[in-house]
Structures are given as C-alpha cells and as structure tokens.
Amino acid sequence: MNFSENSKSIFNQKFFIMKKFSFAVLSVLIYTFSSLLFSCGSGQQQKSNIPGDTLSGSISMSGAFALYPVAVRWAEEFQKLHPNVRIDVSAGGAGKGMTDALTRMVDLGMFSKGISEEEKAKGAFGIAVTKDAVFPTFNAKNPYLKEILTKGLTKQKFYDIFVDSKLKTWGQVLGGSQKDPLHVFVRSDACGAAEMWAKYLNNQKQENLQGTGINGDPGIADAVRKDINGIGFNNLAFVYDISTKTKYEGLEIIPIDINENGIVDPEENFYGNSDSVIKAIKEGVYPSPPARNLYFISAGKPTNPLVIAFLNWVLSEGQKYVNEAGYVHLTDEALKAEIDKLK
Numbered sequence: 279m280n281f282s283e284n285s286k287s288i289f290n291q292k293f294f295i296m297k298k299f300s301f302a303v304l305s306v307l308i309y310t311f312s313s314l315l316f317s318c319g320s321g322q323q324q325k326s327n328i329p330g331d332t333l334s335g336s337i338s339m340s341g342a343f344a345l346y347p348v349a350v351r352w353a354e355e356f357q358k359l360h361p362n363v364r365i366d367v368s369a370g371g372a373g374k375g376m377t378d379a380l381t382r383m384v385d386l387g388m389f390s391k392g393i394s395e396e397e398k399a400k401g402a403f404g405i406a407v408t409k410d411a412v413f414p415t416f417n418a419k420n421p422y423l424k425e426i427l428t429k430g431l432t433k434q435k436f437y438d439i440f441v442d443s444k445l446k447t448w449g450q451v452l453g454g455s456q457k458d459p460l461h462v463f464v465r466s467d468a469c470g471a472a473e474m475w476a477k478y479l480n481n482q483k484q485e486n487l488q489g490t491g492i493n494g495d496p497g498i499a500d501a502v503r504k505d506i507n508g509i510g511f512n513n514l515a516f517v518y519d520i521s522t523k524t525k526y527e528g529l530e531i532i533p534i535d536i537n538e539n540g541i542v543d544p545e546e547n548f549y550g551n552s553d554s555v556i557k558a559i560k561e562g563v564y565p566s567p568p569a570r571n572l573y574f575i576s577a578g579k580p581t582n583p584l585v586i587a588f589l590n591w592v593l594s595e596g597q598k599y600v601n602e603a604g605y606v607h608l609t610d611e612a613l614k615a616e617i618d619k620l621k
Contacts, residue, residue: 341375341388373468390470466491
C-alpha cells in the first residue's frame with residue numbers, strides 16, 4: 279500500500295505512541311479484546327446449546343477502572359452460560375460510568391465510590407457488587423525503600439503530601455536530610471480512586487489533591503513505575519497481579535502507619551500478597567475509606583429482563599469469581615439486600 283508523506287508521519291506517530299503503552303494498559307486492552315472475541319466470534323451470533331436457555335440480547339457497560347477487571351470476567355463467564363448474549367465492557371473512570379448510565383448511553387455504569395444524593399435525585403440506581411481499596415504507591419527502586427517500608431506514613435503525612443504540598447522532599451517525609459524531590463501523581467479523570475483517597479485525607483475531594491494529573495489507573499501506575507521519586511495511588515487490581523498475587527514489577531505500597539507510632543507494626547504489615555490485603559480489607563483492618571464498595575449503576579431501577587438476570591447472577595453464582603479476580607466479597611447479608619433491591 280502506498281502512503282503519502284503525511285500519512286506516513288501520522289502512522290509513525292501512532293506507532294510510537296503504541297510502543298509506549300504500559301503493561302497495565304496492554305492488559306486492559308487484552309482483556310477487552312478477549313471479551314469481544316468470545317462474544318463476537320466470527321461475526322455471527324452463536325446459537326445456544328443449553329436446553330431451555332432463553333436469554334439473548336446485549337448489555338453495555340462503561341466506567342470505573344477499579345471494577346473493570348472483574349466486570350470483564352463476569353461478562354466472559356455469563357456469556358459462556360448464555361451464548362446468545364453479548365456483553366461489551368469499556369473502562370474510562372467512574373465519572374464516565376455515572377454519566378453514561380444516567381444518559382442511557384450504556385445499560386450499566388461501573389462506579390467506585392458512594393452514590394451522592396444529587397446523583398440519586400438524577401435517577402442513579404446503584405447495586406453494590408464487590409469491594410476493594412485504594413493504596414498509596416511508590417517506585418520499587420526508591421533509594422529509601424527499606425526505611426519507607428519500615429516506618430510507613432501516617433494519614434497526616436499523606437495529607438501534607440497530597441493536599442497541602444508541604445512535604446516536597448523524601449527527607450521532609452522521613453525526617454532526614456535527603457534532598458531527593460517528591461514527584462506526586464494524581465488522577466486527571468473524574469474517578470472513584472481519587473475521590474476515596476481524598477476522602478481518607480480528612481474528608482477532602484478529588485479537586486483538592488495536588489500533583490501531576492494522569493489519566494486512568496494504568497496511567498498513574500505506569501508514571502510511578504517510571505519515576506524513582508514517584509508517589510501516587512492505585513486500586514487493588516492495578517497493584518497486584520491476580521495470577522501471581524504479588525505486586526506488579528516496579529510498584530510498591532507505602533504502608534499506612536495506622537496507630538501513628540512511627541513504625542509499621544506486624545498487624546499493619548499485610549501488603550505482601552493480595553490474599554493478605556483482601557483479608558485486611560474484609561476484616562476492616564485497612565481503613566475505610568480508602569476501602570469501599572463498588573457498584574453497577576443504572577438510570578432508575580432496571581426493567582430489562584436481561585440486565586436483571588445478569589445482576590442477579592453477579593450477586594449469586596458470579597461471586598465465586600470475586601476473590602479469584604483480586605476483590606473482596608460483600609457479606610451474605612449485604613448480597614441478599616442487593617438482590618432484594620432488584621425485586
């Protein structure tokens with residue numbers, strides 16, 4: 279194929295940008311591509327081989343990066359049970375999920391923070407489906423790694439970094455003479471992760487967070503990985519690899535010194551793998567916020583039988599994929615309450 283010089287330039291620019299995608303972004307794309315391959319096949323609708331299976335049609339979802347990985351898994355498994363159903367899932371931040379749901383651009387928005395009274399007044403109907411948390415992250419090659427992991431940081435220190443911008447060097451953070459600057463990364467898109475992290479910091483809002491704005495969970499993780507002095511925050515699924523249950527290469531978590539005694543006590547040191555972190559969230563050891571429920575949002579109570587069937591499945595059989603995907607189960611009582619809301 280012959281390209282004009284301008285076309286070649288555009289092509290080369292796009293290729294260069296593609297090469298700079300982080301591993302986390304590529305993982306998101308692979309998840310989406312795999313889901314579409316399964317649901318679309320060769321472009322022809324698959325016939326159900328399941329006797330009595332009458333479910334067919336499509337469901338669209340968009341929104342929070344926090345919910346995206348498990349939502350993709352749910353979509354894949356539901357489509358296996360019901361081959362005449364197609365589910366499309368796209369990430370873009372909790373703000374997009376809420377907007378898309380309320381404007382009926384999608385059937386379900388993925389949302390990663392509490393639903394406000396204003397959003398409810400606009401018709402937002404939320405179903406809590408699982409739980410996770412936001413974690414303060416930093417570069418695994420930080421020269422003060424051992425000291426940071428030993429001491430941790432108090433809520434006040436995080437406030438002075440992310441809100442007041444009073445602490446500008448690692449020496450100021452750790453109480454030493456180190457001159458290495460702090461490079462603070464925050465989210466530029468409206469998202470639950472930033473809202474929950476800000477709420478933890480003395481009930482602030484996302485717009486109060488100070489730092490270099492980065493779009494998306496994969497983007498902020500990549501920025502921290504590439505900057506030896508970087509500090510940010512990420513949802514659980516973008517810190518831990520769900521297959522190995524260990525932290526992604528290049529990322530570390532700053533332990534929260536919950537009792538503020540200047541050291542990370544054994545009961546505060548649960549960041550070694552995703553299993554121990556999930557246990558800490560479930561038992562309430564890790565603070566809430568930044569731990570929080572994750573939701574599917576619709577414009578009013580769902581009336582589409584396919585959407586209702588999917589939500590009921592997510593809240594029952596679909597729960598077996600929650601821990602496997604690196605998330606936290608809601609209590610049986612909470613799940614029952616959400617199912618009752620759909621009746």
